[in-house]
Amino acid sequence: MRAVQELAVRNLTVAHGRHPAVHHVSFRLAPGQKMALVGPNGAGKSSLLHAVAGLHAPSEGGIEGAGQVALLPQASALDRSFPLSCRDAVLLGLWSEAGAFRPIANPGRVADALAAVGLSGFEKRPVGSLSAGQFQRVLFARLLLQDAPVILLDEPFNALDARTAADLLEVVRRWHGEGRSILAVLHDLDLVRREFPTTLLLAREVVACGPTEEVLSAQNRLRARMMAEAWADDAAPCARAA
Numbered sequence: 001m002r003a004v005q006e007l008a009v010r011n012l013t014v015a016h017g018r019h020p021a022v023h024h025v026s027f028r029l030a031p032g033q034k035m036a037l038v039g040p041n042g043a044g045k046s047s048l049l050h051a052v053a054g055l056h057a058p059s060e061g062g063i064e065g066a067g068q069v070a071l072l073p074q075a076s077a078l079d080r081s082f083p084l085s086c087r088d089a090v091l092l093g094l095w096s097e098a099g100a101f102r103p104i105a106n107p108g109r110v111a112d113a114l115a116a117v118g119l120s121g122f123e124k125r126p127v128g129s130l131s132a133g134q135f136q137r138v139l140f141a142r143l144l145l146q147d148a149p150v151i152l153l154d155e156p157f158n159a160l161d162a163r164t165a166a167d168l169l170e171v172v173r174r175w176h177g178e179g180r181s182i183l184a185v186l187h188d189l190d191l192v193r194r195e196f197p198t199t200l201l202l203a204r205e206v207v208a209c210g211p212t213e214e215v216l217s218a219q220n221r222l223r224a225r226m227m228a229e230a231w232a233d234d235a236a237p238c239a240r241a242a
């Protein structure tokens with residue numbers, strides 16, 4: 001793994017069309033920090049992760065340290081009808097460095113990554129034939145192969161049974177133990193309190209960021225809900241200066 005550097009998000013605004021989904025957001029993720037990203041539905045959490053991962057160009061602001069990130073997207077947002085084997089799905093994690101479907105230096109790495117998430121021998125299985133839990137394990141294997149210092153997880157334990165969630169949580173703990181930084185979108189606040197020392201509460205804007213217990217106060221959660229409900233998707237674009 002490359003050395004972990006700070007990820008610094010400065011005054012970031014991310015828009016879909018004219019309308020900002022993320023509005024003047026700034027925060028820092030220190031090397032080795034484990035931070036939860038929480039907020040109501042539509043608060044801009046996925047939009048923020050996509051911008052940090054370079055999948056969506058910000059309309060304002062910037063990100064330092066973005067070159068070291070790997071993203072676990074929401075599984076529900078991915079099309080599994082595409083005829084892809086588990087091996088190819090894992091290899092796609094390296095497309096930016098090796099090119100899609102090109103041979104990699106050590107092909108055993110794919111088998112090792114699948115084995116590490118409990119899917120030994122699944123290389124040739126089409127992803128369309130997997131259960132939701134097995135598919136999520138494949139997406140984790142893809143992240144393992146990427147070996148990135150900063151890992152972004154978008155609802156990593158959504159719709160998983162207890163066993164699969166526990167196995168994948170163990171992978172996240174291992175990554176953290178190796179010194180990687182983790183930023184994870186989560187809706188389960190009990191899990192956030194148990195596993196994540198710091199939290200960013202988002203409602204298009206930053207409501208609070210810091211120690212989890214303080215950030216998740218009843219007052220902050222109420223404020224986030226009110227801010228998210230008050231936000232009109234057809235509002236005029238923001239004219240605030242950077």
Ligand SMILES: Nc1ncnc2c1ncn2[C@@H]1O[C@H](COP(=O)(O)OP(=O)(O)OP(=O)(O)O)[C@@H](O)[C@H]1O
Nearest residue numbers: 016017021039040041042043044045046047048233
């Ligand atoms: N591709 C898109 N095109 C247009 N609008 C979008 C697009 N993606 C997201 N949005 C809008 O941006 C806003 C923020 O959405 P986003 O998915 O980032 O929120 P979220 O906090 O991740 O929500 P959830 O918790 O429901 O997953 C929403 O109003 C959503 O409708």
